[in-house]
Amino acid sequence: MTERLLRPWRSPAFRIQALALMVATLAIATVVLLRGELEHRFATRTAEAIGGDLVLEGSAPPSDQQKAMVSDLASANTLTFSSVLVRDETFVLASVKAVDQGYPLYGSVAVAGQRFADPRRVDHGPAPGEVWLAGTALDRLEQQVGDTVTIGDLPLRITAVLEQEPDQGAGFYSMNPRVLMNLADVPGTGIIGPGTRARYKLHLRAPGEMMAPLIEQLTPTLAANQELETRDNAGLRSMGPLRQLTLWGQLAVMMVVLLCGGAVYLAAGVRSLEQARRSAVMKTFGASRATVLRWILSRELTALLPAMLAGLALAAAAFLALQQWLGAALAWKPGPGSWLLLALAPLVIWAGFALPRLWRLADLPPRQILQPEPSAPVARTGLNLVGALAAPVLVAMVLSGSLMELLQLLGLMVAVAVGLPLLLWGPLRLADRLGDRWPLAPRLALRRLSRRPLTTLPMLSALVLALAIMSMSSHVGQQLLSQWRATLPEKAPNYFVLNLFEPDLPAFRQWLDRHDAETPQLYPVVRGRLVEVNGQPVREAVTKESDEREQGERALNRDLSLTEGDTLPASNQIASGRWLDPEQPGEVSVESELAASLGLQVGDQLRFTGVSGELSATIVGLREVDWESFQPNFYFMFSPGTLDGEDRYWLTSFYLDEANSGALPDLIRAFPQITLLDVNALLGQAQALIAQASRAALALAALLLASSVLVMAAAWLAGSGQRRKDDALLRVLSGSRALLRRVAMIEQLWLMGGAAVFALVLHFLALWPLGQRMFDGDLPLSPWMLLPWAVVLPWLAVQRILPHRTGPPLARLSG
Structure with missing residues (x-):
């Protein structure tokens, strides 16, 4: 042999x-x-990002029939809603997530014992009677770990600083400061009642071979206000x-x-x-x-x-x-x-x-x-x-x-x-x-x-x-x-600021300079809705085929953030036409995918309506936008001077070194009206x-x-x-x-x-x-x-x- x-x-x-x-x-x-x-x-990371292999989401709790179908699987229930945090005479609008003992199914929650302390990982949520607050909420309330905060009618003790949730990667569930509490405490708050705007989620851990039969079994039971999300169709996979x-x-x-x-x-x-x-x-x-x-x-x-x-x-x-x-x-x-x-x-x-x-x-x-x-x-x-x-x-x-x-x-x-x-x-x-x-x-x-x-x-x-x-x-x-x-340079912006007003800009720039914060650009933002294309109502001007496309449909049914700029953002590229002429008001550059969805072309005349009236512009170019960059991006960008006279606020992002992050409470106290988004957790995940x-x-x-x-x-x-x-x-x-x-x-x-x-x-x-x-x-x-x-x-x-x-x-x- x-x-x-x-x-x-x-x-x-x-x-x-x-x-x-x-x-x-x-x-x-x-x-x-x-x-x-x-x-x-990446399948596990995607499951972390949405909170499970399969998530049943709706504006009402899952039915008894649906719970019976998944009773053999590991599960976690969460409830998200907006509420006001109260401390003496201070009120802060926050986004609250209430979780049960099964949370989280994947990953872990990052918490810290004090503001700006090193985080630790835990595999559970807060106990009944306790609440975990994001650092920005503590800054606004001027509180520390160990203090008491009131949510609705219920006082809860703050036991940790909330740094990151595993399913936070699925996107911002609100621009407000985040709060994590126990689901058993929700009835005591008196907040949730008939007609309350809230989202119920049933997170499930389902092996791969069970996924298709489970979806097939649950789909006929879905109510009009319910939907299924799986790790295969989650946005992270794209x-x-x-x-x-x-x-x-x-x-x-x-x-x-x-x-x-x-x-x-x-x-x-x-x-x-x-x-x-x-x-x-x-x-x-x-x-x-x-x-x-x-x-x-x-x-x-x-x-x-x-x-x-x-x-x-x-x-x-x-x-x-x-x-x-x-x-x-x-x-x-x-x-x-x-x-x-x-x-x-x-x-x-x-x-x-x-x-x-x-x-x-x-x-x-x-x-x-x-x-x-x-x-x-x-x-x-x-x-x-x-x-x-x-x-x-x-x-x-x-x-x-x-x-x-x-x-x-x-x-x-x-x-x-x-x-x-x-x-x-x-x-x-x-x-x-x-x-x-x-x-x-x-x-x-x-x-x-x-x-x-x-x-x-x-x-x-x-x-x-x-x-x-x-x-x-x-x-x-x-x-x-x-x-x-x-896509993610070494000093990618890790904080976003919204609701800055014109009189605040000089003081805000001074604060950034004082703390060595790097700011790419400040953008004026006007809320407006597209109403006409080439003199025709937008519903008539846009073809039925384009109108049925999801992105275009969303753009037609909501107010959009309109801005202006004299330089092309680094995360954008000209797809056709040209960039805006800084000396020529009345020009607009449109994001290319939205333009394709709405059937818009270079040379089209657009009219928008906003809080202060109407504005018109001519499309001079289409842009490809990298939405995955940690930079502010917009569907419509106008040439300088087009938005003059409109009610507007300012938006920007900046990079702040970790050594200077202790100065953020001073920023919030100096500008109490701003919304500060901390994207360090998302940036770290990316x-x-x-x-x-x-x-x-x-x-x-x-x-x-x-x-x-x-x-x-x-x-x-x-x-x-x-x-x-x-x-x-x-x-x-x-x-x-x-x-x-x-x-x-x-x-x-x-x-x-x-x-x-x-x-x-x-x-x-x-x-x-x-x-x-x-x-x-x-x-x-x-x-x-x-x-x-x-x-x-x-x-x-x-x-x-x-x-x-x-x-x-x-x-x-x-x-």
């Missing part, structure tokens, strides 16, 4: 094939396990980094499959020639087709299994290391079924790319097998192609669980894998014809490549793909990191998300780089045997060592240099689809496009330094 396992390893071609399959197993398993870990982490990382992970899996499949295909071709003589001898002595197949395939597959298992073991070790590198306590534990599917992936690759080349040996007569380059029958050539196309499809289905999600990427990659050799054949033949009058060394080097297209084209295609994927993975990874860093996404993107890029380098080495080694025979033939024909060295160097220059050129072209052609797919636009040019040359030039330099060995000519020719 040991001899059976070790004998194939004496063949360099087998070692190449085993290495490629080990790399495929390692890369695919690590990428898929990493993707599973990230999906688990965040840019998460969406981009998911797409990048899917693309990475397919790239790895094609790279390693190409290496296996090349190595299997050499291996089939090595097995040809044994197959011919067996068939000459009367061995049946089944016997030949069993002998070849069983030995080959049995000897390859250790390499596949080694790749799986390395993937498990890499996965554990990646979990530690990503940080946090969350950890996904893949089950036996997941490991089984990952073990099947390299077998599918081997069956698709190598099995047809070995299988054909059983169908060819001994005379044809013993030829230097045996060819498969036409029918079997078609089988080779089908196998090479089917393998990525099957692996995509095994690894993703949904072929539809990968259909576009799969079509692109298969088209490249099949079409690339055909595209390279034309330039190769053209170079061969143009080289007839070249000196001997470059002519011999070129003809070594052009006269063996069945060997050269697959090897050249593998090198082109490897170099292109190497540069594309580096380019895309760097672009993702740059984009995410730009920064943690981007940090983990950045690390995962680096890990994916590193895996792709490693796969590309190893596949390049496999492709190069696959042709080394034939190159040695060519050198030996030249030696027999009296070729000097200097000639052989020049021919070898020029051949490598043609092969590697040509691969680098075509890799650059392929990378350039992929910029648009990659940009549209992952970045909502074109992917900009980058120095990473030159990475293939950074790899090829050192390779050629090393080959020039290393001694060129040919060995005994007759021994090479007889091998």
